[in-house]
Amino acid sequence: MSAVREAEVARTPVRLPAARRRFADREGTLAWLFLMPSVVYILVLVGVPFVLAIGFALSDVTAGDPSYDYVGLRNFRRIFDDPVFWRSLGNTFIFTGVSMVLIVVLGKVLANIMIANFKGKWIVRFLVLLPWTTPVTLSSIAWLWMLDSIYSPIDWVLRQVGLLGKPGDLLGSGSNMYWLGEPGLAMASVITVHVWRLTPLAAVIMMAGLMAIPRDLEEAARVDGAGYWRRMFEVTIPLVLPVAAVAALFGTIFTFTDMAVVDVLTNGGPNNATQVLTSWAFFRGIDGGDVGQGAAIALFLFPILLAAAIAILRAVRRMEVG
Amino acid sequence: MVTTAAGYRRRYVASRVGVYLLAILAALLCAAPFLWSLITAFKQNRDLYNPQNNPFLFNRPATPDHITYLFQHTAFGTFAWNTLWVGVLVVGITLVLGLPAAYALARLDRPWAGWFGIGIFLVYLVPPSLLFLSLSRIVVAWGLQDSTWSLVLVYPTITIPVSVWLLIGFLKGIPKDIEEQAMVDGYSRVGAFIRAVVPLAFPGIVAVVVFAFTLTASEYIYALSFVSPTSQKVISTGVPTELVRGDVFFWQSLQAATVLVAVPIALVFNLFLDRFIAGFTQGAVKG
Amino acid sequence: MAAEAPDLRPGRTVVEVRGLVKEYDGGIGRRARGRGGVRAIDGVDLVTEEGEYLVLLGPSGCGKTTLLRTIAGLEQPTAGDVLINGQVVTGLPPRARKIAMVFQSYALYPHKTVLANIVFPLRAAGMARPERERKARWAAELLGIEHLLGRKPRALSGGERQRVALARALVREPDVFLLDEPLSNLDAKLRASARDELKRFQQDVGTTTIYVTHDQVEAMGLGDRIAVLSAGKVRQVGKPMEVYDDPADTFVATFIGSPPMNLVPRDDQLVGFRPEHLLPESAFAASVDREKVPLAVDRIEYLSGDRHIYGTVTGIGKPTRVVSRLPATVDTPVTAGETYDFAVARDRLRFFSAETGLRI
Numbered sequence A: 001m002s003a004v005r006e007a008e009v010a011r012t013p014v015r016l017p018a019a020r021r022r023f024a025d026r027e028g029t030l031a032w033l034f035l036m037p038s039v040v041y042i043l044v045l046v047g048v049p050f051v052l053a054i055g056f057a058l059s060d061v062t063a064g065d066p067s068y069d070y071v072g073l074r075n076f077r078r079i080f081d082d083p084v085f086w087r088s089l090g091n092t093f094i095f096t097g098v099s100m101v102l103i104v105v106l107g108k109v110l111a112n113i114m115i116a117n118f119k120g121k122w123i124v125r126f127l128v129l130l131p132w133t134t135p136v137t138l139s140s141i142a143w144l145w146m147l148d149s150i151y152s153p154i155d156w157v158l159r160q161v162g163l164l165g166k167p168g169d170l171l172g173s174g175s176n177m178y179w180l181g182e183p184g185l186a187m188a189s190v191i192t193v194h195v196w197r198l199t200p201l202a203a204v205i206m207m208a209g210l211m212a213i214p215r216d217l218e219e220a221a222r223v224d225g226a227g228y229w230r231r232m233f234e235v236t237i238p239l240v241l242p243v244a245a246v247a248a249l250f251g252t253i254f255t256f257t258d259m260a261v262v263d264v265l266t267n268g269g270p271n272n273a274t275q276v277l278t279s280w281a282f283f284r285g286i287d288g289g290d291v292g293q294g295a296a297i298a299l300f301l302f303p304i305l306l307a308a309a310i311a312i313l314r315a316v317r318r319m320e321v322g
Numbered sequence B: 001m002v003t004t005a006a007g008y009r010r011r012y013v014a015s016r017v018g019v020y021l022l023a024i025l026a027a028l029l030c031a032a033p034f035l036w037s038l039i040t041a042f043k044q045n046r047d048l049y050n051p052q053n054n055p056f057l058f059n060r061p062a063t064p065d066h067i068t069y070l071f072q073h074t075a076f077g078t079f080a081w082n083t084l085w086v087g088v089l090v091v092g093i094t095l096v097l098g099l100p101a102a103y104a105l106a107r108l109d110r111p112w113a114g115w116f117g118i119g120i121f122l123v124y125l126v127p128p129s130l131l132f133l134s135l136s137r138i139v140v141a142w143g144l145q146d147s148t149w150s151l152v153l154v155y156p157t158i159t160i161p162v163s164v165w166l167l168i169g170f171l172k173g174i175p176k177d178i179e180e181q182a183m184v185d186g187y188s189r190v191g192a193f194i195r196a197v198v199p200l201a202f203p204g205i206v207a208v209v210v211f212a213f214t215l216t217a218s219e220y221i222y223a224l225s226f227v228s229p230t231s232q233k234v235i236s237t238g239v240p241t242e243l244v245r246g247d248v249f250f251w252q253s254l255q256a257a258t259v260l261v262a263v264p265i266a267l268v269f270n271l272f273l274d275r276f277i278a279g280f281t282q283g284a285v286k287g
Numbered sequence C: 001m002a003a004e005a006p007d008l009r010p011g012r013t014v015v016e017v018r019g020l021v022k023e024y025d026g027g028i029g030r031r032a033r034g035r036g037g038v039r040a041i042d043g044v045d046l047v048t049e050e051g052e053y054l055v056l057l058g059p060s061g062c063g064k065t066t067l068l069r070t071i072a073g074l075e076q077p078t079a080g081d082v083l084i085n086g087q088v089v090t091g092l093p094p095r096a097r098k099i100a101m102v103f104q105s106y107a108l109y110p111h112k113t114v115l116a117n118i119v120f121p122l123r124a125a126g127m128a129r130p131e132r133e134r135k136a137r138w139a140a141e142l143l144g145i146e147h148l149l150g151r152k153p154r155a156l157s158g159g160e161r162q163r164v165a166l167a168r169a170l171v172r173e174p175d176v177f178l179l180d181e182p183l184s185n186l187d188a189k190l191r192a193s194a195r196d197e198l199k200r201f202q203q204d205v206g207t208t209t210i211y212v213t214h215d216q217v218e219a220m221g222l223g224d225r226i227a228v229l230s231a232g233k234v235r236q237v238g239k240p241m242e243v244y245d246d247p248a249d250t251f252v253a254t255f256i257g258s259p260p261m262n263l264v265p266r267d268d269q270l271v272g273f274r275p276e277h278l279l280p281e282s283a284f285a286a287s288v289d290r291e292k293v294p295l296a297v298d299r300i301e302y303l304s305g306d307r308h309i310y311g312t313v314t315g316i317g318k319p320t321r322v323v324s325r326l327p328a329t330v331d332t333p334v335t336a337g338e339t340y341d342f343a344v345a346r347d348r349l350r351f352f353s354a355e356t357g358l359r360i
Helices: A002-009 A026-058 A074-081 A083-115 A121-133 A136-144 A153-160 A183-212 A215-223 A227-259 A260-265 A277-287 A291-321 B007-041 B065-073 B075-106 B113-123 B129-140 B151-153 B155-171 B176-184 B187-218 B221-226 B234-241 B249-269 B271-285 C028-030 C064-072 C114-124 C129-141 C158-171 C188-205 C217-221 C240-245 C250-255
Strands: C012-025 C038-049 C053-057 C079-084 C099-102 C176-180 C208-215 C227-230 C233-238 C263-267 C270-273 C290-303 C306-315 C320-326 C341-345 C350-353
Touching: A026 A291, A026 B075, A026 B129, A026 B187, A074 A083, A074 A136, A074 A291, A074 B234, A074 C099, A083 A121, A083 A183, A083 A227, A083 A277, A121 A183, A121 B249, A121 C064, A136 A183, A136 B007, A136 B221, A153 C158, A183 B007, A183 C158, A215 A227, A215 C188, A227 A291, A227 B129, A260 C341, A277 A291, A277 C341, A291 B113, A291 C012, B007 B249, B007 C306, B065 B075, B065 B249, B065 C240, B075 B155, B075 B187, B075 B234, B075 B249, B113 B155, B129 C240, B151 B155, B155 B187, B155 C306, B176 B187, B176 C099, B176 C176, B187 B221, B187 B234, B187 B271, B187 C188, B234 B249, B234 C217, B249 B271, B249 C233, B271 C263, B271 C270, C012 C064, C012 C208, C028 C233, C038 C064, C038 C208, C038 C233, C053 C217, C064 C079, C064 C176, C064 C208, C099 C158, C114 C129, C114 C158, C129 C158, C129 C176, C129 C188, C158 C188, C188 C217, C217 C240, C227 C240, C227 C250, C233 C240, C233 C250, C233 C350, C250 C263, C250 C350, C263 C320
Parallel strands: C053 C208, C053 C227, C099 C176, C176 C208
Antiparallel strands: C012 C038, C012 C079, C227 C233, C263 C270, C270 C350, C290 C306, C290 C341, C306 C320
């Protein structure tokens, strides 16, 4: 009780802040104030260029003649008349579709490995992350050498094990595979490098999903006598599905809009066999100087991407509600 | 069929061996090109350009010449420095703008927050390939062409949407009680945010920093279209353009650059991997 | 928010709540579909007096925590006003209200030491460092946690965390303490001693306290007065004994007391009596005016010395299952399957309207 009396002595009144509503307390105002900088930044540097891109797509602007003339849908008609455009579009879908499936499946496998308990996990994680954290142009260059037309170490191994280089060998009698020189192989190579690069990211995202699964569920299934595969398909995978869908979404965006791998490895070749819309837009718009056409090609991507993203996000929501 | 204890034991051992084998296989598959780069970087030309030589061994003595070349005869140091300061500034801008935005969306409980969150994420879908043509006009209009500053200006458009999305996850993970306590303790909303929420969200913020930096360092299209002078280039465009002269590739130096860049970023990212994963779950599943 | 001039009774009323309504809309979708919001608080009037310990008691979802948070300023009311010390504070942020609050989780700042936690509100108030350290030590001494000042919250036990939270509330020298179920995170053993500590703390400090709980034992033990809430409305405010003995309606009658009050339908009324008042005839003194009730016993439980006797009564009204609680002092033998003569003293009977549930 003596302490309480001391309290009376210590009763210097705490300064009461001015009894008025300051903006710092008004949540509605504050919310806008907090959001506005980001929104303005993005409107100026994404919204405006986006509208400009639409404007360019409807104009005859070129690198040599930057004056703006409205030409309606002429750019679109011209790109639609160009067989390379259709080839690129087809390639984009093959590239994205195949990569997607592989990235999600391999990402799940990789995620399972990375959350398992074993010694030396840290070094394994580090090595697994390398493909994703390395700037894409550099890792693509490392691959460019791996797939070199003469010095490819892959070819060397194939020659050593007797699959390549002598008449009658399974992969042919030539001394090299020309990974980036044959249309089919070039596409496969580009997809492989892309999958190699993005699988770690997908794995990280899926690790998040795997770790969020309550342990009891897994353990309950174990007690119920469910084996590894049954647990995997009836417990783990359904629960991980929303996160897997998010991984797929990220993968789709990265894949659909990426041109670095294609640009470094094949530059769209051979004979446009690996040309995708993004690289084709770059080729027409920057290298070719036809800004209008480049914009039209790039714009063509957007509705597809938007539709895919909305579909995936809706699916995720539904899965979560269910 | 009744499985005996010994049977279970065998199965357990088999599964442990399996885990290790898979882990090693995964690590090798992912890291193979880098291990290969590491060997290549030290090879002499006469060793490298002989298709008969075993590419995995040093058939002639190793040489550091190509690494010396990288540092002495190319602007690699400049590229690395540019990448670093661009990354740091971009991350700074991202946090200054993104953190309050994420807080507004995660906590301030506005009815439109959900839609806004999705809207911000959709911005991420607008690909650089669609924007670089018109952005390069804007960059020119602001007099930033051929300057690294153009990247500082533009990169936040990539990093802000993802970072906000991730930060929403981290902020939602912080108990509401804490900031309400700070408000009851005499702080305003803003005060509670700065003094109670930000310190608690710190691990998540670090993860976002690393992620945003990785995105920045990897970016290619903008860097390629906005900046052409060597002294202004960043690693992702500088290394390929400087070390590839027409058809002549300075292979060993290229490989050395790849390893030198890849390892530090992966190391730092690995440090914060668990934090990153935690934020991702909350952002993705409760977003 | 046109509040009339506050009803000035200087030094008496500390917190007053007038016609308070808090509605939650169910988000954009719901509003678009024309569905109304949920009324978490539905017209509450409440007054606390200086130094009083007021307990808000009710089942989960009754709006008691929302009411507390509205008083704290963490929620803005849809209608009505909150007054603290005669001043309308509706719309003011929490920091301008001279309140202190202890959350259910204690909400200690995990990244700060105990000392830093306690001085945190003082730093907000701009107090000089030596002064705030002195004050923190005073509060720590009062709560017996001086030895913990250098620790981080995660190194503390549940009871120690409560004390730190109280110390942090204390240094603000608030006009009112708001406590939101502070005991619910403690295990059963600790809870009794922590409750005792809370009560002594408040008696020592003498600050008006509003305490939210769903636990009637806490409410009865701690409260000078209890406000029983249900569905956003105050059902009854009174001293623990009043609330127990003279419940205002059937909700209060059945919510408080364990086992709850027996209610027997008779015509358009409900006749209520507490289990401990339903006793064997033989336990009454001859002079007591009582109503005889035959009880067909079907089950007996022994609980810490008492016997809880479950059975069906006839004779008061419709045959109804009721409970009788026989203290250890009543040793009349009772077996399941038999019918006995029980009785209730007439002055122990309470009558409620069958239609509204209100006391008659």
